[in-house]
Amino acid sequence: MEPINDLAHMRQSYQRSVLSENTAGTDPLTLFSLWFSEAKEEGEPEPNAMSLATVNKEGQPSVRIVLLKGLIRNEFQFFTNYHSDKGKNISENNRVALNFFWPKLERQIRIEGIASQIPKEESERYFAVRPRESQIGAHTSNQSSVVPSRDYLEEKFVSLSKQWEGKEIPMPEYWGGYSVSPTKIEFWQGRVGRLHDRILFVKQNDNWEKTRLSP
Numbered sequence: 001m002e003p004i005n006d007l008a009h010m011r012q013s014y015q016r017s018v019l020s021e022n023t024a025g026t027d028p029l030t031l032f033s034l035w036f037s038e039a040k041e042e043g044e045p046e047p048n049a050m051s052l053a054t055v056n057k058e059g060q061p062s063v064r065i066v067l068l069k070g071l072i073r074n075e076f077q078f079f080t081n082y083h084s085d086k087g088k089n090i091s092e093n094n095r096v097a098l099n100f101f102w103p104k105l106e107r108q109i110r111i112e113g114i115a116s117q118i119p120k121e122e123s124e125r126y127f128a129v130r131p132r133e134s135q136i137g138a139h140t141s142n143q144s145s146v147v148p149s150r151d152y153l154e155e156k157f158v159s160l161s162k163q164w165e166g167k168e169i170p171m172p173e174y175w176g177g178y179s180v181s182p183t184k185i186e187f188w189q190g191r192v193g194r195l196h197d198r199i200l201f202v203k204q205n206d207n208w209e210k211t212r213l214s215p
Contacts, residue, residue, distance in 0.1 A: 014190025106190035
């Protein structure tokens with residue numbers, strides 16, 4: 001087995017594509033939609049998976065993977081338990097960061113912005129189309145809390161499944177969506193020799209200013 005610390009020669013040469021100021025255009029949301037469509041067409045596994053970084057009131061950052069579930073009103077939308085660690089962090093500090101990485105396309109997109117809860121009715125519409133198992137799972141899991149065992153979760157899941165058998169499952173009061181209003185969006189395209197293309201859009205009032213960053 002290769003030692004985990006033998007990483008000096010583990011590398012990949014990026015040479016698939018180019019990102020120029022011209023191809024980046026003037027609207028980062030349009031470019032995001034284009035890159036996202038290309039990631040789906042390329043067969044990237046879960047192209048809507050994104051890292052979500054939050055910071056608590058003590059200044060401790062944490063990061064995890066969540067799923068993008070909409071680009072609504074030019075804001076990035078995801079859903080979770082509001083009582084989870086990420087929910088608590090956002091209530092204390094609503095400045096967050098997102099990151100998409102699509103290795104087949106040798107691309108990533110870095111986003112900074114402000115997170116806020118979406119209207120309850122929008123969360124309810126999404127909850128209604130979730131798989132039934134996921135709806136029950138939202139009631140089963142008090143996300144981020146300590147549980148005595150895996151058996152405890154599975155027994156609770158079975159109990160709730162029987163309770164709502166043949167019935168519509170209501171959305172928990174503590175569950176719903178967030179939207180992230182972007183203030184910065186950086187597009188990263190891998191290039192040969194680690195001279196990657198980095199185009200940054202920064203929102204100034206209602207306009208986006210575009211610059212190129214050194215790799």
